[in-house]
Amino acid sequence: MLKVIVCGATGYTGVEIIKLLLKHPEVKIAGMSAKIDKPVKMSDEFPELKGIFDEVVEDKSIQDLLKIDADLVFLALPHTVSMEFAPHFLKKGMKVIDLSADFRLDDLSVYEKSYKHKHSFKEYIGTAVYGLPELYKDKIKKTKLLANPGCFPTASILSLAPLMDKIGQAISDVIIDAKTGVTGAGRKAALAFHFSELSDNMWAYKVGAHQHAPEINQELSKAAKKNITALFVPHLSPMKRGILATVYVSMNKKNDFACADIIKWYKAFYKNAPFVRIYEEGTLPKISGVLNSNFCDIGIAKAGEKIVIISCIDNLLKGAAGQAVQNMNIMCGFKEEAGLL
């Protein structure tokens, strides 16, 4: 059994990782930590775990965490915090799956501008692998430091990668209009996330300025083999979880590809991806289809010359914890779907 540590166990992502690991046939939870005032039973904080996982979580120092006999650590920590933890585990020889943005961006200056924070461990940037299994499975197999993608980037990049790969040179313009459930903002009290503020409400935020945009552009540009700057606009919606991204693609020449052809490209591109489902022409995915699962559902339509792509994920699973476990499976030689279906 693989021995695993979860840091940040009381966040929405952390507890989701723990729930997945509890059902995983090859893994044992060897330790936990969380930024909390005093130790608490996980099942007191999350009553759904009562009788299933009654372990106590506490705020452990990095020294104490290093004493635990473990093979791999999930860092479900805030941006700028992960980078302080990862090197210690790596030096000990452990595998690290970091769910923050700290090792996702190739260009440190972009990181430092986006997250308004000086990066302290530049030497690791080059060794980290961007953990989107549908694009980088071979690299993921070999890495010790995995940068798990953000939720918006996962939905966005998966919706566009086949198109970038096939006709990236002809694409002139990409707009990503994303709608997200509120767990994407983390498990913390804030008036804006109060039930009575968000119920029957919706709003756009950080228009063209979201910290996930550089991550999206980095990966789209690699896939297209040219510089792509998508316009990314997120919207907070009255849902617990789930992301629906509506993606608009314009081309710099006449777009005479049939929708059916484009769908074929997608199916071919994802033929070995067990968690991506491409919808048939004339049908589009809903968030309900992916809720509580690790799937990314993608539907494609043509409207005039534009290509419109709908991409749905559960932000806490394929957008975070599920993808992290999928990456662990690949890094450790388990079946890619283990514990995820």
Added chain:
Amino acid sequence: MLKVIVCGATGYTGVEIIKLLLKHPEVKIAGMSAKIDKPVKMSDEFPELKGIFDEVVEDKSIQDLLKIDADLVFLALPHTVSMEFAPHFLKKGMKVIDLSADFRLDDLSVYEKSYKHKHSFKEYIGTAVYGLPELYKDKIKKTKLLANPGCFPTASILSLAPLMDKIGQAISDVIIDAKTGVTGAGRKAALAFHFSELSDNMWAYKVGAHQHAPEINQELSKAAKKNITALFVPHLSPMKRGILATVYVSMNKKNDFACADIIKWYKAFYKNAPFVRIYEEGTLPKISGVLNSNFCDIGIAKAGEKIVIISCIDNLLKGAAGQAVQNMNIMCGFKEEAGLL
């Protein structure tokens, strides 16, 4: 025009009072105050007021509030805070409508036990009138210090007063199972009220120990002319606003009253109450029927020998701001419905 001050203007209740006053034909808002860090335009805090009420609210001292030329003040303040403000306005000769619990209870020891706070202005308790217009209209007309009822007590007492009045002596047992929307907890961030925690969820709290219970018992006992101790159990529900109270009444002798007769008693009892609506036999109210209104809708059923009463209000209107304005209308000689229909 009556000149009015609103203290606590940025709470859910405070802003609701302001919205009602803006549509009121006889009133002018002369001043506001709120416990906030720095002055803010009301329409920045509540964008629905943009262009309608762009005044700035700030944290005014009692001295500054007393300098405002005003006839009446609404204290939409937390329990234990109101009592520090009310006497100053009263001494100046102003009318005071207090929406906290500070002057609702006749018995100071009950207050101090329920709110875990020593009462500093005992001398005012006797002069305050409990502001349930359906029971105390004559006293309300004459008072200068009005204790506006709590939201749960309003729904509960109105649902039971006619029965207590008619057959109080025969009633042996009262259970009030109340379901409330989340605005009842006030406009403040807390993890329990986070959209993702409350959506698709529900829970009971303070079973038999809610601070509103003594207020309910006080008024039921007066109406019954004997001591009544109802069991009050509130539940938080995934709704922005609204209370539905399901009330179970048992009797200490054979209950051979027909449902139709009981409904007649209620209609007679409330014949001069413009904001209480009694449903016909076989029909029961829903929260949607009273949302955004000052109505209390009441339906009655018999189940075996028990009487079951369903009572619905909007917790922010008939349960707080609307009732406060209704009381203002009565205290100031306006039409009782002014600004409320």
Added chain:
Amino acid sequence: MLKVIVCGATGYTGVEIIKLLLKHPEVKIAGMSAKIDKPVKMSDEFPELKGIFDEVVEDKSIQDLLKIDADLVFLALPHTVSMEFAPHFLKKGMKVIDLSADFRLDDLSVYEKSYKHKHSFKEYIGTAVYGLPELYKDKIKKTKLLANPGCFPTASILSLAPLMDKIGQAISDVIIDAKTGVTGAGRKAALAFHFSELSDNMWAYKVGAHQHAPEINQELSKAAKKNITALFVPHLSPMKRGILATVYVSMNKKNDFACADIIKWYKAFYKNAPFVRIYEEGTLPKISGVLNSNFCDIGIAKAGEKIVIISCIDNLLKGAAGQAVQNMNIMCGFKEEAGLL
């Protein structure tokens, strides 16, 4: 007092019209009709009207409706049904406000294609005025047949009209990504609108093929004085009411207009529009700001060279009943805001 008939009184739009008229100082409801199996008290169908409006509504024939002494009729009827009613009232000399799409499109062939229905009253198309007061107030004053805009077109056109007016020639591309509450689909049972299907869910539909698109394009083209074909993609969201449209505008030359300048154009364009509110730079509207009101709130951002506009309305008010009453006010010489603030 103006005597008014409401046809379609039991739909979401119909009852909203009635609620507005009940508070309107210049209007009296002279008659109602609805496609229902048997007569019903409006307050039984809509308990919030209990004691306020207990009139009975029934399925009246056009002959019976014509016998009512009335000056104006609201047709809150489905597309293709309104056209059968309107001419009768017009011939009698009454004013007609039609909330369906039947008289909105100048080009009959576009109507017949969009609504898959042969238009039986072509002769009236030319005399109808498109009822967007912010664009056509002078024509509205004089018309007897008013085509009240759709909810999506209202949010969309108001968000773009000033831009079309000012720099329409330079605009190359418009995408409208709209999110709507479920009342937009009308008051009828359907599995897709079931609480358990829509809660925590969202989906796009009729991508680039919604019947409101031609209406949007017609008005944008007029405003731009050139042919505009916006891509319109609606999304159903877990909200009772409200529309948030996110509009993306690209230009065919370098866009060096500052956001502040664009906001100035909007403020100037709408300076006489009491129900349009333009947000300051750096702030964007939320649906909560316009809920239960007749306002359209608009915020503008620049993202790279693109202009992003956020437009919010209450789909049942500014998107239907409220705008209809606003048009009635203008047609009848009342204050434009009468009954709407």
Added chain:
Amino acid sequence: MLKVIVCGATGYTGVEIIKLLLKHPEVKIAGMSAKIDKPVKMSDEFPELKGIFDEVVEDKSIQDLLKIDADLVFLALPHTVSMEFAPHFLKKGMKVIDLSADFRLDDLSVYEKSYKHKHSFKEYIGTAVYGLPELYKDKIKKTKLLANPGCFPTASILSLAPLMDKIGQAISDVIIDAKTGVTGAGRKAALAFHFSELSDNMWAYKVGAHQHAPEINQELSKAAKKNITALFVPHLSPMKRGILATVYVSMNKKNDFACADIIKWYKAFYKNAPFVRIYEEGTLPKISGVLNSNFCDIGIAKAGEKIVIISCIDNLLKGAAGQAVQNMNIMCGFKEEAGLL
């Protein structure tokens, strides 16, 4: 592998059974049927099953169903329909788990009154076992015809059985105030269940007259060894799924049992029940704790002399499909928790 048929596969309960069976280590789905107009792929009707379960379901005759090689059938059919199907499968020697009410009541006259339908297969009533594993595990092991309890009865009976068992003779009065999510009403369109009707709303229905009440009373009476007539009042709440029952128990003599003692009784009573969790004194369950699980969470409080019990289940799992699978496990000698954790 056990070969299983699911009748009613496209209802909320039917599809939930299928999802559980797909993860069950000992079971194979051998056939399906549903009352639908034309055959449909399960993954078209329920997109979450895409790629996981793409089988076609159709409206099969009983003759065709009997031709399938199968060991056990789940009847997720409406009341009064199940009774027409069950005997055929029994005669063939198959095991039958019926999720309707058709075989739950010992007294046929009570059934016929509650469901307003003449029972056509009285001879089977005596052989059916009421499938509450926490009470009847031994009988369940041996039966071929299992009557799976209703959702409200499951939450209600589990909340009271230990008390009935221990002090049933002293109990004078039981009130069950239940709040349910909307999937309890089945997967069918109805205006009352429309998102815009149920959102921010709540109502009581069938006060003291719900068809589940006799089932509750039958089991409470057996447990108490005396006649118990609980007052059962259900409320529809704006939730997809989940039931929270608040149960009020009065006694006919002084109740001097400590809460801690009562909790001990419950823990002892359920010591072999893997899906019942008893909360510690001072804590109460929430619906979120049992959502998407087969658990029944129970918390107990004392309020004066009354005992207040809070019981939570997921209505589609422990209240239907999950309990049916639990019963299958027991009937077939599998581990009771198989496929359910």
